[in-house]
Amino acid sequence: MHFDIRLPIGTMFSLLGLMLVGYAIGGDPAATHVLAPRAIDAGWGAVMFIFGGLLLVLARRHRRAQHAR
């Protein structure tokens, strides 16, 4: 494997998750949607952040295991 793809994917999802949560908390209130309140941004942003973080943890554990070997 050339490099661990979980690193860029994990970083991107963590970043996108943070952006969505940040926007839901501090974004323009006028942008609120009729059918989907901005809580959707916050909730789904948190899910993406956790997913990204999980990938980063897995990549880190894999690298440690490789160093140990």
Next chain:
Amino acid sequence: MIHLRVIDWAVFATYFLFVLGVGVAVKRSIRTSNDFFLSGRAMPAWIAGLAFMSANLGAQEVIGMAASGAKYGIATSHFYWIGAIPAMVFLAIFMMPFYYGSRARSVPEYLRLRFDEKTRGFNAMSFALMTVMSSGISMYAMGLLLNLLLGWDFTASVWLCAGIVLVYILLGGLTSAIYNEVLQFFLIVFGFAPLVMLGLQDVGGWDGLQAGLQRVAVSQGFAADAWSHSWRQMGSTGANPMGVEWFGLAMGLGFVLSFGYWCTDFLLVQRAMAAESMQAARRTPLIATWPKMLFPFLIILPGMIAVALAADSGHSGFALPLKPDGQTNYDLVIPQMLARYFPSGMLGLGLTALIASFMSGMAGNVTAFNTVWTNDIYRPYVRRSASDAHYLWMGRVATVGGVLLSVACAYVASAYNNIMDVLQLVFAFVNAPLFATFLLGMFWQRCNGHGAFFGLLSGTLAAAVHHGLSLPAHTLPGMKGGWIAVWHMYPSEMAQNFWTAIFAWSTSFVVTVVVSLMTPPPDRSSLVGLTWGATPRQQTPAGLAWYDRPVLLGVLALAAVFALNLAFF
């Protein structure tokens, strides 16, 4: 038109930056043509498996399957459950040992090893043409959609996306394309999953969806379960909105078209060939079966929800999008659902997922094109013996050429509204007979190069003749068929496509057998590693965990897809 805010643009920019970043990170590991075209055969199975799945997730897939979900209901899942999974399992268990074990760099090269140069040349040329057309039409659909939704200039969006795909493939070749396909896969899942959840909540849950679909079916003169059950109304062509019956569906889609596409299309097989070992190559399509069998819930369901909501428009306030001529524009169902449910931020994510699907499909086509062009057209016909560095350089030139040709095809598609029909025809004409060639080539040692070549030619010709003599209902002779004479009318275009494939495959099969028997047999010693009978069986190493065993994984996938068919019967 959808109004985007800063957060949506920021999501776009982040995605583009990471996609290009992956290309830059991979660049230093590309030293040989093997690295560029086959990723150095170093991909773990899970990465190759997700890329295998993602390379198939082009524009036509995401937009088209949601549109079909609205038009035909859950029966659209046939394109996944019988139209993909059995073929993917067959590829993994029976065909991958020959593709990977032969050390061929491409599907056309396998044909040269198994048969002869003329069979390879025929397949390489038709495949190169198909990939460029397919990529161009995907690009055209993307440019049109972004123009319609966001008001983006068609030319600017086409060149922007083409430019980004070009840069990351030039930098990292197949490795870069595969890594980005994995990234795009997760983005598509995270971009569309909330759409399904919000849509289901809006329509009144699963029960509300069923009730809505019953209203749709009855209003169009079908039985109440025609939209919500996949097999129950397949007894006759008039009983379901697809206009197909179970035999045409099972033989045409479930056997010929499905096996022809999933088992012989180099765009997909290339991902498995890049795997790090034979075991990993065999597990690649098997890993892909699981997301593939679940994708109807992500892509088809939004279309079904949309049509159910529209059936109760007085209450939901939702109407299906219309074309300028007043007909329903099913292709805009997904974008319309994104605009309905997603607030700013999530909207950027959903649209990025849509763009990611276009880009992963295009990258798949371009990487397959540059490999087939360099290894199967340039090397044997233009410059036979050159250094590896020269072929690596040619691979990069072919990448630029492939992208430019795709852009040109996008403009041709924008000038002619029937180019999509032409592409569908080309697929049916090329892939269906090819599967007969592979089936006989891999499992019948007596089959020879003359049989394969004339089988392919006659199968393609049979497809053309069948198309020229048949016509779908409510269409005029021309691009849709009947251009020789109208001997038979089909209730739908889909039924005509399925039967065209059946005729093409049967003709190719019979002609290959007859010509092979009339001409000298191939040298048996040259077939080792290329055919079932002449190759020692692959022994699964002892002590492998269950999830590393291809046969067990294949059985599990088939059992799961059988259960899904039963659940939605």
